[in-house]
Amino acid sequence: MKTLEIPTFECETGNHHTFCPISRVAWLYQKIEDSFFSVVGTKTCGYFLQNAPGVTILAEPRYATAESEEGDISAQLNDQKELRKICFQIKKDRNPSVIIWIGTRTTEIIKMDLEGIAPKLERQLGVPIIVARANGLDYAFTQGEDTVLAAMTHRCPEYDCYAMSQERRDAIDNVEEMNAAPAGSDRSNPKGRKLNNQTLVLFGSLPSGVASQSNSESKRQSIHVSGWLPSQRYAELPALGEGVYVCGVNPFLSRTATTLMRRRKCQLIGAPFPIGPDGTRAWIEKICSVFNVKPDGLEQRENQIWDNLRDYLRIVIGKSIFFMGDNLLEISLARFLIRCGMIVYEVGIPYMDKRYQAAELLLLQQTCEEMETPMPRIVEKPDNYSQVQRMHELKPNLAITGMAHANPLEARGIDTKWSVEFTFAQIHGSANARDVLELVTRPLRRNNDSILDWGSLSRQTLEI
Amino acid sequence: MKLAYWMHAGPAHIGTLRVASSFRNVHAIMHAPLGDDYFNVMRSTSERERDFTPVTASVVDRHVLARGSQEKVINNISRKDEEQCPDLIVSTPTCTSSILQEDLQNFVDRTSLSSKSDVILADVNYHRVNELQAADRTLEQIVRHYLDRARKQGTLDRSVTDTPSANIIGISTLGFHNQHDCRELKRSLRDLGIPVNQIIPEGGSLKDLKNLPRAWFNIVPYREVGLMTAIFLEKEYGMPYVSVTPMGILDTAEFISQMEKLVNAWASVLSEEKVNYISYIKNQTKFVSQAAWFSKSIDCQNLSGKEVVIFGDATHAASITKILVREMGIRVSCSGTYCKHDTEWFNEQVQGLCDEIIITEDHTEVGDTIACIEPSAIFGTQMERHIGKRIDIPCGVISSPVHIQNFPPGHRPFLGYEGTNQIADLVYNSFNLGMEDHSPDVFGGHDTKEVSTKSLSTDRDLNWTPEAGLELNKIPGFVRGRIKRNTEIFAKQNDITKITVDVMYAAKEKLST
Numbered sequence: 001m002k003t004l005e006i007p008t009f010e011c012e013t014g015n016h017h018t019f020c021p022i023s024r025v026a027w028l029y030q031k032i033e034d035s036f037f038s039v040v041g042t043k044t045c046g047y048f049l050q051n052a053p054g055v056t057i058l059a060e061p062r063y064a065t066a067e068s069e070e071g072d073i074s075a076q077l078n079d080q081k082e083l084r085k086i087c088f089q090i091k092k093d094r095n096p097s098v099i100i101w102i103g104t105r106t107t108e109i110i111k112m113d114l115e116g117i118a119p120k121l122e123r124q125l126g127v128p129i130i131v132a133r134a135n136g137l138d139y140a141f142t143q144g145e146d147t148v149l150a151a152m153t154h155r156c157p158e159y160d161c162y163a164m165s166q167e168r169r170d171a172i173d174n175v176e177e178m179n180a181a182p183a184g185s186d187r188s189n190p191k192g193r194k195l196n197n198q199t200l201v202l203f204g205s206l207p208s209g210v211a212s213q214s215n216s217e218s219k220r221q222s223i224h225v226s227g228w229l230p231s232q233r234y235a236e237l238p239a240l241g242e243g244v245y246v247c248g249v250n251p252f253l254s255r256t257a258t259t260l261m262r263r264r265k266c267q268l269i270g271a272p273f274p275i276g277p278d279g280t281r282a283w284i285e286k287i288c289s290v291f292n293v294k295p296d297g298l299e300q301r302e303n304q305i306w307d308n309l310r311d312y313l314r315i316v317i318g319k320s321i322f323f324m325g326d327n328l329l330e331i332s333l334a335r336f337l338i339r340c341g342m343i344v345y346e347v348g349i350p351y352m353d354k355r356y357q358a359a360e361l362l363l364l365q366q367t368c369e370e371m372e373t374p375m376p377r378i379v380e381k382p383d384n385y386s387q388v389q390r391m392h393e394l395k396p397n398l399a400i401t402g403m404a405h406a407n408p409l410e411a412r413g414i415d416t417k418w419s420v421e422f423t424f425a426q427i428h429g430s431a432n433a434r435d436v437l438e439l440v441t442r443p444l445r446r447n448n449d450s451i452l453d454w455g456s457l458s459r460q461t462l463e464i
Numbered sequence: 465m466k467l468a469y470w471m472h473a474g475p476a477h478i479g480t481l482r483v484a485s486s487f488r489n490v491h492a493i494m495h496a497p498l499g500d501d502y503f504n505v506m507r508s509t510s511e512r513e514r515d516f517t518p519v520t521a522s523v524v525d526r527h528v529l530a531r532g533s534q535e536k537v538i539n540n541i542s543r544k545d546e547e548q549c550p551d552l553i554v555s556t557p558t559c560t561s562s563i564l565q566e567d568l569q570n571f572v573d574r575t576s577l578s579s580k581s582d583v584i585l586a587d588v589n590y591h592r593v594n595e596l597q598a599a600d601r602t603l604e605q606i607v608r609h610y611l612d613r614a615r616k617q618g619t620l621d622r623s624v625t626d627t628p629s630a631n632i633i634g635i636s637t638l639g640f641h642n643q644h645d646c647r648e649l650k651r652s653l654r655d656l657g658i659p660v661n662q663i664i665p666e667g668g669s670l671k672d673l674k675n676l677p678r679a680w681f682n683i684v685p686y687r688e689v690g691l692m693t694a695i696f697l698e699k700e701y702g703m704p705y706v707s708v709t710p711m712g713i714l715d716t717a718e719f720i721s722q723m724e725k726l727v728n729a730w731a732s733v734l735s736e737e738k739v740n741y742i743s744y745i746k747n748q749t750k751f752v753s754q755a756a757w758f759s760k761s762i763d764c765q766n767l768s769g770k771e772v773v774i775f776g777d778a779t780h781a782a783s784i785t786k787i788l789v790r791e792m793g794i795r796v797s798c799s800g801t802y803c804k805h806d807t808e809w810f811n812e813q814v815q816g817l818c819d820e821i822i823i824t825e826d827h828t829e830v831g832d833t834i835a836c837i838e839p840s841a842i843f844g845t846q847m848e849r850h851i852g853k854r855i856d857i858p859c860g861v862i863s864s865p866v867h868i869q870n871f872p873p874g875h876r877p878f879l880g881y882e883g884t885n886q887i888a889d890l891v892y893n894s895f896n897l898g899m900e901d902h903s904p905d906v907f908g909g910h911d912t913k914e915v916s917t918k919s920l921s922t923d924r925d926l927n928w929t930p931e932a933g934l935e936l937n938k939i940p941g942f943v944r945g946r947i948k949r950n951t952e953i954f955a956k957q958n959d960i961t962k963i964t965v966d967v968m969y970a971a972k973e974k975l976s977t
Contacts, residue, residue, distance in 0.1 A: 014523055015540070020499025038467075042559040042590075043475040046468050048502050067468045070591040073563055082465035089467055105497045109529065109563045136497030137525050209938050213969055308973060350498075385547065388516070404504035404517065411514035431973050458514045 009352075014381035017404045018326035018350055019420065020045070021134040021144030022102050023052050027424060028148055029062045031205045034233050036096035037063035038086065040114065041104035062094060068106055075110075080117050087125050096127065098155075098234040100148060103133035128234070130155060140350035142252040142327045142423060149203060149229055149256040152237065153264060156229065159199065159241030198291050201238045201266070203229040203256055204249035206428055213429045214249065214274065221288050221295055229256070240264040247287060249274055249428055252328035254356035270356070272363040273428075275329070276336030277305035280430045282363055305430045309340075312437035315444050317341035322396040324405065325349045325382050327423050331357055333400070335364040336436065338371055345394050348382035398443060411458040415443040470827045470847055472777075472802035472865055477558045478503055479598030480586040481519055483606070483689070484554040486636040486665035491518040491550040491581075493540055495533070495561040495568060498523050510868050511637060520544065524560050532564075537571045545579040551670045552582045552606070562590040582670075584609055596688040596777070597805060599636060603665055604692040607673060611700070614674035622701075624678055628658045628727045628739075631679045633705075634690025635666040640780065640864045641878050642666065645685060648877035649710070656720070656741060658727065664693075677701040681726045685709055685879055686779045687806060704729075710879050711783035712887065713755050713791055717745045748881045755884035758892070759791050767895055768793040773834050775822070775844040776863025778803040780878070782813040784843050784862050787887060789817045794891075797837045798822055800830065827851075841894045846870070860894040926952055928963045935965050947972070 022045055025037040039045050046065035066086045071077040087099060103114050118129040132151040134144035202214065202225055215225045227238020229246075240246075246260045247269040260266040271286035272279050281302045288295045306313075321337060323330045325348025334344045354361065368375045379387075384405065391399060391414060399409055399416045406416040421439055426432045477494060481503045484492040494500060504517040522533070522540040541553055555572050568585050576583040587605055588598040614620040630653060635646045643666075650660055661679035662672060682697055682705035684690040694705040704726050710719035724741045731738050749756050758764055772794055774785050781801045788794040799814045800822030807823050814821060822833055831851045834842060842852045842859040846867050852859035861870055862878075877883040928936070939947050947968075954971035955963050 014498070014525070015520060016498075017501050017504060018499055019502070020497075023499075040465075043471060043594075044477070044496075044500060044559045046471055047474040047478065048499070050470055051506055052502060061469070064467050064469045066465050068465055072465050073591070077465070086465055086467050105524070105560050106563060109560065136499040137529065140498055207938075209935060212935065212965065216966060216969065305973065385520075402505065403509050404501065405508070407508045407513060408516045431969050434973075 008375050008377040009380070010377060011380045012383040012386065014383070016325065016348070016350070016382045016384045016387075017402045019052060019141040019402075020048055020136045021139040021141055021147065022049065022104060022136075024134065024142060024144030024148065025049070025063050025100075025102055026052070026061070028100075028145060028205060028230070031207075032098075032230050032232070032234055034097035034235070035062060035100055036090050036094055036098070037100045037102060038066050038090065039063065039102040039104060040066045040068070040083070040112070041102075041106050042068050045104050045106075062096065064090075066101075073106070073110055079112050080120065083117055084121055084124065087121055087127070087129070091125060091127055098128045098130060099125075100130045100132060100151075102144075102148075103131060103135060105135045105137050108133065108135050108137055128155065140326065140328070142250070142329070143255075143351065145205060145250075146253050146255045149205070149253060150259040152230060153240065153256060153259045155234075156237045156240040156264070159239040159244050198223075199226045199244045200224070200287065200291075201227045201229060201240065201244055201246050202249055203246055203260065204253055205230050206249060207426055208232060210426050210428050210432065213431055217274075217280065217284060217429060218287065220297075221284060221293055223287060223291055223293060240266055242266075245269055245287075245290060247271055247283075248356070249283075250329070251332050251357055251360060254353035257356050270359045272335070272360045273332045275332040275427055276339065276436065277302045277309075277430045277433050278339045278367070279332060279336060279360075279363070280428075280433075282359075286359065301430065305433055309433060309437060312434070312441055313340055315441045316437065318343070319397040319444065320345055320394070321440075322387075322391055322394065322399045323347045323349075324384065324387055324399060324401040324419070325379065326402050326419050329422050329427075330400075331360050331364060331378070333422065333436070334376060335360065335367050336433075337440065338364070338367050338373055338376075340437070341371070343373055344376040345396055346387070346390065347376050347378045348387060349378065349380055350382075352378065352380045398440070408458065412456050415446075417443055472825060472827070472845060472847070474595035474865075475559065476588045476590045476593050476595065476598035477556050477586075479593075479595040479600070479689075480554065480556050480588055480602045482595070482636050482638050483599050483602040483665045484552075484556070484586075485518050486667070487552070487606070488667060488669045489518075489550050490552045490554060490670065491520070491544050491548060492554045492556050493537070493544060494519065494521045494556045494558055495537060495566070496521045496524055496558040497560055498525070500558060500560075507637060510866075510871050512868075512871065512873075513637075518548075518550065519556075524564070529564075533566055533571070537566075537568070538575050541571070541575040541583060542579055545575075545581045550581050552584065553579070554602070554606075555583065555585045557586065557588065557590065559590045582609075594805075596803065599689045600692045603634070603636075603689060604696050606670070607664070607676065607693050608696060610670055610673040611676065620674055620677070622677055624680055624730070624734075625659075625661065628730065629661040629679045630658055630723070631661050631676055631682045632663045633682050633684050633693050634686050634688075635663055636689055637666065638864075639686070639689070640777075640866060640870065641876055644875055644877040645879040645883070647875065648880035648882050649683065649685065651882075652710070652716075652720075652880045656723070656744065657739070658723070677703060679703065680730045681705060681723070683723075686777075687809065688777055688779060688803065709779050709783050711780075711883060712787035713749050713753060713881075713884050715783060715786065716880060716884065717749065720745055753881040753884045755791065755888045758888045759793070763892060764792055767892075769795055770841070770895065771795050771797045771837065771839040772841045772843060773797055773837055773839045773848075774799045774818075774862070775801065775830050775842075775848050777801060778806040778810045778813075780863035782810055783878075784887070785814045785817050787884075788843075788891065792891065795819075797839055798833055800824065800833075841891075843891075843894070858894045860890045862890070926955055926963060927961055929965075932963050932965050932968055935968060 022039050029037050101114055114131045118131050122129045130151050132148040134147045218225055231237050242265040244266045246266045248257055251273050257268050261268050269287055269290050272282040274280040274283040281298050285295050320343040322345045330347045330349045334347045338344055399414050400419050401416050402419055406418055409416045425435055427436045481492050484490050501521045504519055507513050507517045522537045555568055572583050572585045586602050588601055632649055635642045682694045682703055684694045684705055684707045697703040706722045708719045710716040720741050728738045774781050778801045785796050785799040789796055796818040798820040799818040801810050802825050827847050834851055842848050842857055843862045845863050845865050849859040849861055876886050951968050951971040960967055
């Protein structure tokens with residue numbers, strides 16, 4: 001993979017607001033149905049989890065904090081004994097198929113050997129224990145998912161060439177059966193076309209509905225998706241190994257990609273991410289090109305989606321936008337919104353893997369050229385205070401920002417969209433392009449100019 | 465180590481931040497890893513705060529682990545000093561800094577030499593105190609700091625005000641209905657001819673703290689935050705305080721008569737006229753507050769003897785217990801608090817008023833108790849509201865921890881005479897809803913949704929494949945109906961009789977709104 005030189009790339013102080021990566025458990029436990037997530041941390045972690053995911057905590061979640069007390073920190077208590085006690089309690093209460101320990105800053109600082117303890121306890125307990133170090137020392141928000149998936153990669157069964165090809169034959173039969181029925185897919189997937197003979201595993205946790213949409217998108221191109229990391233259940237993790245192609249669906253999965261390549265010898269397809277019709281098309285085209293499949297009807301399909309978006313595009317064209325940055329989806333979203341005709345002033349991003357995101361960055365650059373807009377400045381580890389100052393000067397029509405800044409910015413007359421919503425809304429694939437624009441245009445569609453005529457709703461003076 | 469799903473009181477630094485960001489022009493700098501500034505999110509969303517929360521993190525990352533913070537904390541403090549010129553910067557330790565054992569005091573000492581702002585280190589031990597205790601401590605620390613300094617500089621004005629006046633101590637950001645309570649307290653005091661000298665920490669200015677001792681006495685409406693400060697002011701400056709929470713008719717009366725005593729004590733010293741608040745109390749109780757009349761009315765008669773469970777912070781749980789038992793004749797089967805550090809006081813308050821007292825930080829213990837008692841209503845925190853939801857018992861929220869819905873824009877005090885009205889509403893509505901829920905059941909329900917369908921779903925010529933049906937079930941309940949309808953409309957328009965997963969997606973692309 002080659003990296004792209006970006007002239008507008010900067011790095012600031014990193015004094016920015018984002019969610020702690022452990023927040024991703026609130027999402028992942030719902031995705032992996034038979035899992036239990038245990039965050040090994042302090043009250044700070046627990047209180048965050050209870051406040052950030054909001055009401056989900058009250059619905060008997062399959063996650064909890066193993067709360068360190070003073071005795072744990074000062075090593076008066078034995079880590080292994082304490083964790084053993086907790087895991088047996090979890091097994092008794094919930095009987096999960098897998099327990100995932102989320103290491104936090106506390107376990108890092110006191111150097112608790114979670115990776116060492118886990119295999120021992122696993123044998124005693126009879127339940128697999130996966131360790132993911134998703135702490136705020138090293139990672140931001142969605143990168144929590146990255147660490148969990150990277151750890152889970154090691155638990156995927158070994159890819160067996162013979163067994164797999166049998167399975168694929170079955171799959172092809174199934175697909176052909178299904179193709180006989182609906183009128184819609186007959187056109188895009190002519191009956192005679194055989195599915196390609198490669199194994200493709202997609203990684204990144206998507207709502208199951210969106211995942212099956214992606215499956216059918218690639219099926220239209222005669223490419224069979226043989227598995228997802230993560231799967232709906234722990235027992236259904238996909239087989240990995242030499243000869244398996246993998247492709248990411250989210251921009252924050254660089255560790256998982258690296259692990260898949262280096263440790264499981266998979267081949268990574270570096271593609272833009274399937275966000276927006278342009279991204280989805282480029283994503284599929286890239287996969288097709290790797291599998292030597294001539295993409296069929298993609299352009300027509302993309303145009304059709306754009307056509308359906310016309311009402312929203314009318315709202316966004318010419319509007320300016322500022323990403324403060326907190327969840328690593330920023331580059332892909334910016335690229336899509338530039339294609340929609342928006343002007344992006346700044347893309348803040350907590351961490352930028354120029355290799356993993358190379359294809360996405362290239363597409364961003366191409367999009368800017370085609371739309372004849374300057375490349376936005378990309379700011380890694382942004383400084384929120386400076387960003388707010390810049391925003392006062394630039395006066396963007398919309399700021400994509402965390403909750404900590406949303407209300408204060410609104411009070412100062414800058415429309416905002418809460419960035420975290422993009423991480424749990426359905427934004428992947430052509431079919432969901434509307435949902436992205438639904439989110440982006442929501443603040444723009446509100447008609448409260450009459451109130452804003454009264455000026456800023458804050459008493460605080462602005463120092464610029 | 466213990467397994468925890470939920471906690472009623474947050475970690476210590478939250479308390480410190482609540483106090484620091486309540487004061488005007490005070491900035492807090494946390495020594496913490498990325499993501500620990502979620503306090504800003506809580507304040508900005510729950511309180512719907514218009515201004516940027518004056519809290520920043522001096523981010524602890526790998527470099528800090530390897531080499532210590534070195535200049536980082538110092539630079540962050542100096543930078544804030546230049547950028548925003550706060551009166552005070554509170555360096556806030558977190559669990560991370562307590563484990564790292566960095567010498568934050570040293571950083572503070574070094575920066576306070578060069579910065580225009582004052583800089584102090586919040587003196588809270590992460591492992592020993594919770595949010596509420598930390599808030600109490602930090603408030604006392606800040607008050608002590610500024611009074612000591614004023615004394616040293618000789619700028620302390622120790623003369624009391626000419627007319628009776630009071631300080632209100634303990635109103636803070638993210639406190640349960642604190643803003644409304646504060647307004648109500650001010651109104652009551654104005655009615656009684658007692659001007660408010662100062663309110664701290666909410667909206668308080670540090671420059672004014674030196675005038676705190678000019679008030680005749682202090683008011684501490686909540687036990688959790690402010691008591692330490694009041695005790696400090698009593699010890700060092702001889703200021704008496706009223707710590708009765710004016711919640712409910714009887715305690716509000718008690719609160720006012722204690723104030724009367726304090727005012728009269730000073731009045732005799734200053735040879736002023738004595739005050740008598742009895743007629744005020746009578747008039748308010750009988751005619752301004754509806755609560756006394758409500759207790760007498762037949763509505764409330766229906767509530768007598770009904771069983772409830774109460775759980776919350778010490779102040780609210782104790783006060784609500786007293787109100788329900790003494791003022792409304794409701795039977796409190798169990799009353800409890802998560803304020804373990806205040807066990808003794810709580811026991812004393814509710815002793816004899818309830819069948820059982822429960823003091824615990826474990827929400828499952830509370831849940832089990834509620835499930836076992838099966839009361840007609842629960843009065844608790846958001847957690848108890850959800851427990852109630854699960855077992856179908858109505859719940860009125862009376863205490864933190866709370867959600868955004870418990871920060872209403874409308875005036876909803878719990879204290880004072882208007883507070884008694886609000887509580888009467890809350891109590892009555894909780895029970896009434898429970899009754900309403902039950903009576904339709906007795907008559908077999910009056911739900912007719914089985915009979916009438918205005919949707920297209922009854923069309924029998926449309927056929928959902930099992931896969932599509934499965935897919936439909938994955939869609940969240942609240943939009944499922946709409947998606948189903950849209951898909952079917954789409955299918956009809958396109959002469960499709962068999963709805964497959966592909967048809968669903970095609971419909972979504974075409975029709976979704």
